[in-house]
Every structure is written in C-alpha cells, then in structure tokens.
Amino acid sequence: YEEAVQLDPANVQARLGLARVYRRLNRPDEALAQAEEAAALASAPDEAAGAYLVQGLIYADQNDPVQAEARFARAMEAAPDNGWYALYRGQALFAAGQPDEGLAVFNKALELTDDDARFYRQLGQFLAGRGQWEWVTRIYEQALAEGITDDADIYQGLGDAYKALADHQKALVNYRHAANLNSARTPEPQ
Template sequence: MKKNLFRAKLVQTMIVGIILLFPTFARSQNELPTAEELRGKPNEAEQQRLDKKQSRQAALRQGIQLYKTGNYAASETIFRQLVEAQPEEAKYHFYFGNALFYQRKIEEATQAYQEAIRLNPKYALAYNALGFLQATQGQWDEAIIQYQKALEINADYAEALKNLGEAFWKKGNIAEAKNAWNKALTLYTQQGNNKAAQQIQEVLNRTAQ
C-alpha cells in the first residue's frame, strides 16, 4: 500500500515537473531563428551582384525577343552590351553572332561564333551557326566540318543534320545528303516537329525524281 502511494506521488511530481518545464521549452522553440534569418541577408556587394545578374537575365530575354521579331539592330545593341559586360559568357557571343549574321555583318558574326566556341568547345549551337554562315558564303567544305562537330557533340541535333544534308548535296555527295536528311526526318518526327519533318520529306521527294 505504501509502495503504491509512493509511486503515485512520484508520478504526480514528474507530471508537475513536465508542466513547469513545458512553457520554457515552448518559449525556446519559438525563439529559434527562421530559415530566412539563418540564411542571412546578402551584404551590399552580394546584393549588387544579384541585381546585375537579374539585369543581365532580363536583357538576355529582351534581346532574344527582339531577335525573334526581326529587330536585329536593337538585338545587336543589347547583346553587344552583354558581351562587353561579361565577355566570358559564351551564349552572349552566340546570340550576338546571330544578330550580326542576319544583318549581313559576316566578319563580325564569324568572330562572335568563334569566340563562343572558344569559350565553350561543346557549344553545338555555335558550331551549327558558324557552319550555316559559311554555307551562305559558298564555303561548303568548311560548313560540313562545323556541322559534323555539332553532331559529334549532339548526335540528335536535327537541324545540323538537315544543314549537313544540304552541304553534301551542294558538293554532289548525293548518298551522304540523303542519309543526313533521312536521319533529320526521323528526329523531327520523333520530336513532334511536323512542319520541319514535312519540309524534309518534300526535299527527299524532289531529290528522288
């Protein structure tokens, strides 16, 4: 009986202790720093870097939009500024080259594409663009080399295959041209690019006659 009474008092004492401790525990939990506080606010230099990065990203989007709508001169201005601000960014040189190319500024565009490739040797888009530029100048051998480099990086690059087929055709390499076009047709079909697939099919139909 005495043992039971002792155990009951012990349990009661423990419960009272927990109740007394709980507010302190809850208060300490509420005083824990938030995730934002743990991360801390960026200092002035970090904030400036973030602001500049966001500004460049906005300029990049604007430049691409201008390029897509055919406003190449305005696009050139934006990408020239981006290249000057961050000359080690390959994609800025690539888009700069595009804006220059469609204004027939061939020498500058060539330099821009080459710089993009120098900065990023795995830049398949830049190899393809340089090849297309060379093709417009009748430099078919040089264009083929660039297209093949693009395809070494990305074997599923349908546009590079299409362009490679045209270059082979211009060189009189009919079998190689059709082989490249058939591969491009398969890829365009798999990718759901029906318009491009139809164009390739029409080319193949014409060359079969």
C-alpha cells in the same frame, strides 16, 4: 527587360532577354549593344556563349555572314561541347561562300549533338535548301543510326533527298515510313 537592366545593369540574362526582344522588334543596333554588354559582363562560359550566339544571330539577320560566323566561332570557343553553336557557325560559313568549311563545322556539330531530332531536322533542311543532297542523306541516315526512328520529318527529308538524287526506290521506302509515322500520330476522325 529594360526595367530589369535598369535595376541591375550587371544582369546578364536580362540584357540577353532585352537583346532578343530588340532583335524581334527589328532594332539591331540596340540589340547588338545589349548582347555585347552581356558578353562583357558574363562570368560563366555558357553566359558568354549565349551572348555571342545572340550577336551572331543579329549579324545573320543583317546579312553579314562574316561577322555572324565570327560571333558563332566565339560561342563555340566559350562552350565547345554545344553542337548548336557549331550548327549556326556552319550555316554562317555557307552564307559567307565557304561551304567546305561549313561542312567541316557541321561534322563537329554532329559529334556533339547525336540524339536530338530537332538538330538533325534543322541541319537537313538547311542543306536541302542549298541542294546538298548527298549531305542531306548522310545527316538523316546518321539520325536513324543514332536511334531517332520515330520522327516522320526525318524520313520525309530523307525521301526528298533520295528523290533529288534519283534513287526512287529509297525515296519511296522513306516516304512510306513517314506516312506510317504520321498516320500513327493522327487521330481517327469521329
């Protein structure tokens, strides 16, 4: 990526790739510089949103949820139809001590991304980690209502949430669904 940026300093994708590599190498200042330059050079909203996302992730890595949230908000402004940016912004709001605002942003994210099991899993796991069990049940029940019924992790997470809420009957039903889906995927030993 460094060579690509040297050959074409206006290459937004090369700068974003370089920012991601620097982030993984724990070189946040260099990563942020590349992501900021990518945002400045971006000619399309999706490019700008991607640059703001990387900036937000860098700030989140540095435990700066306020700056992370601001960058994720800019990503949402640049690409308002992308629920993933809203997911990251909601997480940053939680980290900044603003759970009500975070939950409101999660609602927006759910409106935008209703058919991706990965999205529901990530959001459910995040909320479970914060003990937001009512929300976890809502998230996973919505996934099922949207037709995502072949994902064992959704049922497992739902079972965990109902268990935490002391609704053992519903927990057991969901654990059974998860076990059935897992056994259907697991090949028989030979």
